[in-house]
Amino acid sequence: MIQWLVKDWGLKLISLILAIGLWYYAVGEEGIEVNRVIPLQIDIVSEKIGILKRSTDKVAVTLQAPRALLSDVTTKDVYAHHKIHGPTIKAGDYSFRLEPREIKLPTTQIRVLKIHPEIITVTLDELIVQKLEVKPSLVGEPTYGYRVIQDDLQLDPNAVLVQGPKEELEKLDGIKTEDIMLVGRVRSFRKAVRLKLPSNIKPLSESLVEVYIPIKEEFSERTFENIPIRILNTGKVEGKIEVDPLNISLILKGPKRRLEELVPESILAYVDLSSFSPGVYDVPVVLVLSKNFSLKDDSTIVVKVKIKQ
Numbered sequence: 001m002i003q004w005l006v007k008d009w010g011l012k013l014i015s016l017i018l019a020i021g022l023w024y025y026a027v028g029e030e031g032i033e034v035n036r037v038i039p040l041q042i043d044i045v046s047e048k049i050g051i052l053k054r055s056t057d058k059v060a061v062t063l064q065a066p067r068a069l070l071s072d073v074t075t076k077d078v079y080a081h082h083k084i085h086g087p088t089i090k091a092g093d094y095s096f097r098l099e100p101r102e103i104k105l106p107t108t109q110i111r112v113l114k115i116h117p118e119i120i121t122v123t124l125d126e127l128i129v130q131k132l133e134v135k136p137s138l139v140g141e142p143t144y145g146y147r148v149i150q151d152d153l154q155l156d157p158n159a160v161l162v163q164g165p166k167e168e169l170e171k172l173d174g175i176k177t178e179d180i181m182l183v184g185r186v187r188s189f190r191k192a193v194r195l196k197l198p199s200n201i202k203p204l205s206e207s208l209v210e211v212y213i214p215i216k217e218e219f220s221e222r223t224f225e226n227i228p229i230r231i232l233n234t235g236k237v238e239g240k241i242e243v244d245p246l247n248i249s250l251i252l253k254g255p256k257r258r259l260e261e262l263v264p265e266s267i268l269a270y271v272d273l274s275s276f277s278p279g280v281y282d283v284p285v286v287l288v289l290s291k292n293f294s295l296k297d298d299s300t301i302v303v304k305v306k307i308k309q
Contacts, residue, residue: 033113036060045083048126056120059117059120061114072106078104080102094121097118125166128165132160132162133159135175138213139183141183153211155209155212156210160204162203163204175195180193188213190210227247229285241273241305242306250287251296262290270286273305277307278307281304285300
């Protein structure tokens with residue numbers, strides 16, 4: 001037995017290496033099938049006609065490839081590309097069969113077994129150019145107590161020239177920008193955003209828009225009732241003091257959020273009688289307020305004071 005193994009051992013070793021190599025080759029060449037959904041790209045060789053709509057923008061394909069190319073089949077870019085051309089292209093419905101040669105593959109060792117759907121329908125329309133207003137797409141709200149001042153909102157540019165199918169453009173009254181998040185904002189800001197264009201419409205001018213969003217604190221009004229009147233310097237007055245009314249109601253204006261947090265006990269209202277002698281007087285009430293608040297209409301509250309000997 002040992003003698004048989006030793007005899008012509010070099011030839012036996014070469015045969016073993018060839019057998020192993022042949023096995024690896026056979027396994028590598030074994031065809032496997034992979035299903036993928038791929039994008040469909042359609043180009044029109046015309047400056048006057050464009051795609052209004054299509055039956056699908058993706059197709060499902062079944063591909064066959066050697067096992068060794070499994071990674072290429074599953075991860076690399078694969079797409080379908082059909083070109084519409086010819087002197088008779090005009091507006092209307094157009095159908096075509098998607099051929100295996102129109103599936104763009106990473107290598108020729110991959111075969112196309114099946115395409116679904118095979119028949120694609122597109123609606124063609126005349127291309128026109130139109131000027132459309134740019135509209136900012138604002139998402140969410142600023143922090144409570146703040147708001148966007150719509151009248152002061154600025155866009156540069158505020159309108160763009162676009163080209164697309166006639167029927168599509170005639171339905172549009174403007175082009176929106178990408179979303180601009182407002183959540184949590186308390187200050188005005190600027191942001192450069194792109195236009196959110198349908199796939200069959202292209203800009204003929206700058207598609208980047210600078211948007212200025214002015215945000216200011218929201219102001220409001222609030223009524224406070226039964227605020228007591230304090231009387232100061234009564235020790236310097238000779239006689240009996242009567243104040244009418246003893247409590248007042250008032251309307252304050254100021255930042256909405258801070259106004260809602262304001263408690264009546266923090267409002268100080270008083271009259272100073274240090275220089276008054278007996279008699280009847282209309283005395284203005286002095287209010288001690290935070291600089292954020294003021295009386296509505298900047299009015300003055302007056303109470304009647306009687307001083308009797």
